[in-house]
Amino acid sequence: MPLNDLQIKKLRATDKQLKKADGGGLYLEINPKGSKLWRMAYRFGGKQKLLSFGKYPEVSLAKAREKRLEAKILIADGVDPQVKKNEERKQAIAETQNTFSNLKNELIEKKVKEGRAASTITKIKWCFSLVEDALGHRAVAEIKSPEVLDALRVIEAKGNYETAHRVRGLIGEVFRYAIATGRADYDPTFALKGALIAVPVTHRAAVTDWKAFEELLKAVWSYEGASPATRAALKLMAILYPRPGELRLSRWNEFDLEKGVWEIPKERTKMRRPHQKPLPPLAISILKELHEWSGDCELAFRSDIGRAKPISENTMNQALRRIGYSSTEMVSHGFRASASTLLNESGKWDADAIEAELAHVGSDEIRRAYHRGKYWEERIRMSNWWAEEIAGMVK
Structure with missing residues (x-):
């Protein structure tokens, strides 16, 4: 009943x-x-x-x-x-928990645990913020290619074409992570290849012939402006040609001036692996002189603004502007191209040894080990020769 x-x-x-x-x-x-x-x-x-x-x-x-x-x-x-x-x-869980915003946060946390540099994480967060309003609240499984394109078009409309491509790549990372964790079935950014406005490939400005390089070195060594950290950084960029962030963020405990070795931790290298660089006598003398100014700090290249802040890459670039080099002629990162070109042109060194010194390594583990092991002694000789060439040009 x-x-x-x-x-x-x-x-x-x-x-x-x-x-x-x-x-x-x-x-x-x-x-x-x-x-x-x-x-x-x-x-x-x-x-x-x-x-x-x-x-x-x-x-x-x-x-x-x-x-x-x-x-x-x-x-x-x-x-x-x-x-x-x-x-x-x-589906209800997906709509409330598996949102683009939540998956994006998980991906960022993963990158933090992998040791990505704080500056890199900050840039990634900023890029994601550009599409947060459009995609953040949406369940990743429901987001389609046109929706992503609309969000990227907003960035393009401001003339930020390169940023739009970078954001597209990061959105793709979120979806590949979502697929791997069973929360999405496909990556909508794959269909967007060719849909964004193409960005012309531009190479970082660099001086790549011996005569012009000598003129640049003389200008750097005679520069008396800025702080001791900036002057030392420019000289060491020329001698050691690391990535600017590897040098300016370095700590004193990374330099063994007795053994002549600089240990760059994996957190600051592009490939996220520790990298050793031999220190020639000229570099050691510059570091010892710098130590008299910033040796009481953790940071070797501390800023004038505060002991806990390093100099910025823009500080080095501005110094290059002051000594007469425009942004189309030379930037701090350009010292790497200068060294790579001139060392290869010298014909004195194995190309793989140069690549190993630049920390340009492939994905093959055996080849990486080969670079580190076989070429270390040659890299020491090459570093000393390069520094001696520089010393001769700035006399």
Whole structure:
């Protein structure tokens, strides 16, 4: 006999679980603690199954009957209502938890644990902030290519074409991470190849012939402006040709001036592997002189602004501007191209030894080990020769 609201209200809990049927598989379960729960028993695929519709009175008798009817319609259509309910629950979770914003945060946290530099993490966060309003709230599984393109078009509209390409790459990383963790099925950025405005490839400005390089060195060594850290940094960029961030963020404990070795930690290298560089006598003498100015600090190239801040790459570039080199003629990173070109042109050194010194290594583990092991002695000789050439040009 079907239930009615008055009857349900009069039902009282006992020390045993009670079941009151409404018909069609629907019944009210009264637990010893007093809760009243709607259930529906049904068969699907030859198996006995059970649906839960919620708690009375939050789910009324009329609402429970509506749910029963919906379930029976699904069964008649060959759909298991329990499976459909689970799918809807997963979809709800995806919409609230597996959003682009949450997946993006997980990816950033992964990069932090992998040792990415703080400056890199800051840049990544900034790039993601450009599409947060458009994509952040969306479930990653629902985001399609046109939606991503629309978000990138906003960046392009401001003339920031290179940034748009960078953001597209980062969005792609989020989706590949989502695919790997089972929260998305495809990467919508793959279809966007060629859809963004192309960015012309530009190489960093650098001096790459001996005569012009000699003129640059003389200008650097005669420069008396800026701080001791900036002057020393420019000289060491020429002698050691590291990446600017590797040098300006260096700590004194990385330099072994007795052994003549600089140990660059993996957190600051592009390949996220520690890198050793031999220190020729000229570099050691510059570092010793710098130590008299900043030796009481952790940072070797501390800023004039504060002891806890390093000089910036812009500081080095501005110094180059002051000695007469425009941004199209020379930048701090250009010392790497200068050294690479001139060392190769000299014909004195194995090309692989030069690549190893520049920390240009491939993905093959054996080849990396080969670079580090076989070429170390040659790299020491090469560093000394390079420094002596520089010393001769700045006399």
